[in-house]
Amino acid sequence: MIRAIVVAIVIYLATDAAGDYVLAPMGIGYMHAFIAMFLGMGAGGYLAGRAGRGFIGIALVLSLAFSTLTYVVVAQMREQSVISLILEQHPMVSVGSFVGALLGAWLGGHLATTPEGDQPA
Numbered sequence: 001m002i003r004a005i006v007v008a009i010v011i012y013l014a015t016d017a018a019g020d021y022v023l024a025p026m027g028i029g030y031m032h033a034f035i036a037m038f039l040g041m042g043a044g045g046y047l048a049g050r051a052g053r054g055f056i057g058i059a060l061v062l063s064l065a066f067s068t069l070t071y072v073v074v075a076q077m078r079e080q081s082v083i084s085l086i087l088e089q090h091p092m093v094s095v096g097s098f099v100g101a102l103l104g105a106w107l108g109g110h111l112a113t114t115p116e117g118d119q120p121a
Contacts, residue, residue: 003047004045004058005058007043007047008047008055008059008062009044012036012066013040016033020032023035030092030093031096033097036097037096037098038100041059041062041101041102044108045106045108045109045110046111048108048109050112054109055109056106059105060102060105062101063097063098063100063102
């Protein structure tokens with residue numbers, strides 16, 4: 001399970017860092033939180049699913065921890081309250097990472113536990 005968590009965090013951080021540079025020029029920079037969490041937690045869910053363990057709860061905790069850390073640090077840098085920072089963000093930034101983590105972990109675990117040759121329902 002530790003391997004799945006580490007892989008999920010590394011993929012999330014790498015995708016999140018690259019997301020601003022790739023998606024912002026296309027005008028959809030607010031999607032980086034969703035995509036980064038989806039890919040990171042999908043990889044973690046896949047690895048955890050292969051070990052026969054669920055990963056959704058861990059993915060949601062990781063998502064909340066990273067979101068909280070980000071909002072607190074950015075709010076302090078801007079000398080702004082965390083609530084006002086959250087309210088000024090695009091809804092996809094505020095909710096996107098949580099939904100991305102949920103869907104990514106579910107899909108990763110589902111793909112890992114589907115027997116080869118069978119189509120998922």
